[in-house]
Amino acid sequence: MKNKTKPSHWICSTHKSHIFTTPTHDFFCDQCPPYTGVLIESYPGDKEPEPQPENSIQNAEVTKTGVGLYIFLVDSSASMFDGNAFPNVRQSRAEIVSAQIAGAIFQMSAISRKDDAYLFVLLFDHKLKPFINFMTLQQVFDKYSTAEDLQAALYREMQGMNGATDINLALKTAYHHTQKFVNGEMESIGSIKPMFQTIYNPITLKDITIPNVRCLILTDGEQYTAANGINRIEENPFERFEFEGRYVNILMGAYNGSGNDGGCQELKAIMSKCPIHNEPQFFLFDNAHKIGDMYKLFRMASGPSGFCPKCLENLVIRDKTSKS
Numbered sequence: 001m002k003n004k005t006k007p008s009h010w011i012c013s014t015h016k017s018h019i020f021t022t023p024t025h026d027f028f029c030d031q032c033p034p035y036t037g038v039l040i041e042s043y044p045g046d047k048e049p050e051p052q053p054e055n056s057i058q059n060a061e062v063t064k065t066g067v068g069l070y071i072f073l074v075d076s077s078a079s080m081f082d083g084n085a086f087p088n089v090r091q092s093r094a095e096i097v098s099a100q101i102a103g104a105i106f107q108m109s110a111i112s113r114k115d116d117a118y119l120f121v122l123l124f125d126h127k128l129k130p131f132i133n134f135m136t137l138q139q140v141f142d143k144y145s146t147a148e149d150l151q152a153a154l155y156r157e158m159q160g161m162n163g164a165t166d167i168n169l170a171l172k173t174a175y176h177h178t179q180k181f182v183n184g185e186m187e188s189i190g191s192i193k194p195m196f197q198t199i200y201n202p203i204t205l206k207d208i209t210i211p212n213v214r215c216l217i218l219t220d221g222e223q224y225t226a227a228n229g230i231n232r233i234e235e236n237p238f239e240r241f242e243f244e245g246r247y248v249n250i251l252m253g254a255y256n257g258s259g260n261d262g263g264c265q266e267l268k269a270i271m272s273k274c275p276i277h278n279e280p281q282f283f284l285f286d287n288a289h290k291i292g293d294m295y296k297l298f299r300m301a302s303g304p305s306g307f308c309p310k311c312l313e314n315l316v317i318r319d320k321t322s323k324s
């Protein structure tokens with residue numbers, strides 16, 4: 001059993017020679033270019049991946065297969081704490097979102113291969129801060145004993161952000177790390193091969209191969225960065241996400257607010273379409289009746305099961321006794 005209480009050190013995801021006994025203030029490596037190295041927690045007794053000799057083709061290293069990665073990009077800007085999430089709901093958006101993410105993660109306690117599912121929960125305002133930094137599900141459950149513990153810790157970290165909204169920075173950074181992870185280029189994790197599914201695309205009449213990797217961005221606002229003057233979402237960098245020589249867009253967007261908001265239109269406009277249903281990979285939460293759907297979406301995003309609202313309709317939440 002690992003020491004649950006405290007990581008002994010932190011290792012940069014990009015260069016495993018960047019080791020920290022105390023993490024940086026934002027859990028990104030300050031020896032790497034900005035936001036390119038995530039500090040990954042390491043506990044006493046953790047096995048570290050072997051260093052990969054240059055020019056070697058995975059000879060010494062064992063490739064970890066059947067891996068999944070589930071990413072949540074969580075808007076933690078000031079507006080997430082303003083007022084009520086929905087009319088007639090007393091909680092703030094930050095309270096609801098933190099509880100739903102924690103609940104969805106703990107629902108995964110039923111799955112059998114907890115060392116093969118990785119989580120990256122990245123908080124953003126006009127800055128970034130990883131909350132769960134490429135931990136496996138097992139490590140998350142070792143660290144937090146209940147969903148309530150996890151929710152409280154997540155909410156506290158969100159409160160520490162509370163600034164403006166830089167969606168471009170969040171997307172760009174998430175894409176960078178996702179591609180590196182899938183390519184097996186994260187030194188601190190090592191060589192991996194994602195589990196994947198083959199889905200028949202009724203539009204192109206071809207099969208497509210999709211890795212068990214999903215990224216969900218949840219926001220309630222518009223791009224706002226006074227610093228560089230860019231006040232629109234520039235692009236969807238996941239259009240360049242490559243798996244097995246093909247582009248697969250694994251980004252889903254969720255907007256918490258009115259469908260008429262500028263931010264909602266902007267986010268929806270950059271989303272790709274579901275390969276199964278040809279619907280935008282986009283979800284709108286504009287009233288309290290959709291709180292249940294929010295939970296289902298977070299659950300869906302932490303598994304390989306879908307992309308769009310139609311996929312969500314077909315989603316069956318398994319109970320804790322089932323295995324996957």
Ligand SMILES: [Zn+2]
Nearest residue numbers: 012029032037
């Ligand atoms: Zn580094």
Ligand SMILES: [Zn+2]
Nearest residue numbers: 274277308311
């Ligand atoms: Zn769909």
